[in-house]
Every structure is written in C-alpha cells, then in structure tokens.
Amino acid sequence: MPQDCLPKAVLYGQLKNRPRRRGRPKLRYSDKVKQGLKKFSIPADNWENPAHNRSVWRSRVKAGAVTAESHQRAQAEACRRARKQSALQSPSGEWTCSHCGKVCRSRIGIFSHTTAKHH
Numbered sequence: 001m002p003q004d005c006l007p008k009a010v011l012y013g014q015l016k017n018r019p020r021r022r023g024r025p026k027l028r029y030s031d032k033v034k035q036g037l038k039k040f041s042i043p044a045d046n047w048e049n050p051a052h053n054r055s056v057w058r059s060r061v062k063a064g065a066v067t068a069e070s071h072q073r074a075q076a077e078a079c080r081r082a083r084k085q086s087a088l089q090s091p092s093g094e095w096t097c098s099h100c101g102k103v104c105r106s107r108i109g110i111f112s113h114t115t116a117k118h119h
C-alpha cells in the first residue's frame with residue numbers, strides 16, 4: 001500500500017481539530033485505535049497485520065468482544081457476591097454490615113446501605 005493512499009493518511013494523520021494541551025504528544029487516530037484494542041485484549045503491536053486479512057481480523061475482534069464481555073460479566077458477578085457477603089444476618093434477625101458494622105433491621109435496609117456506602 002503506498003504511503004500516500006487515503007486510508008493510511010487518515011489513520012496516521014494527526015487529529016487536527018482536536019485541541020491539545022501544551023507539551024503533550026499529538027494524539028493520532030492510530031493511538032485511539034490502540035486504546036480500543038486494549039479493551040478488546042488484542043495485542044496493539046501488530047494489529048495492522050491481521051487487519052490486512054479480513055477474516056482473521058474479524059474473528060479476532062469477535063473473540064476480543066467475547067472476552068471483554070465475559071470479563072465484564074465476571075466482574076459484575078464478583079461484585080454481587082461481595083455485596084451478599086458484606087452483610088451477615090444475626091440470630092436475632094438483624095443485618096450487620098461487615099464493612100463498618102452498621103446494624104439494620106431489614107434485609108432491604110442493609111442492602112441499600114452496602115449498595116450506597118460501599119459500592
């Protein structure tokens with residue numbers, strides 16, 4: 001691909017309309033792409049190579065999206081579990097917050113407490 005063809009020019013051209021802070025390196029579109037790739041856990045170093053091969057690229061993006069999604073799900077699940085464990089019901093029926101020791105009479109009370117205060 002010649003250096004001056006349009007896709008490459010767009011990809012590596014600096015974002016001219018973007019106001020920048022003094023002393024900061026210019027943010028290029030390819031840097032933005034790399035940030036996005038990081039989220040999808042695709043190695044940013046050689047993302048241009050698979051991008052040339054459409055089917056490989058597509059399967060990689062797809063796999064990355066699945067990974068990111070399941071990661072998000074696992075995190076939500078861990079959060080839910082932590083919330084459940086953060087409140088213990090005493091024999092007298094009261095709920096005690098294991099973070100700060102606050103006692104609530106109802107389950108919903110301790111639920112809203114742990115949700116609002118600790119997460």
Ligand SMILES: [Zn+2]
Nearest residue numbers: 097099100102
């Ligand atoms: Zn608490």
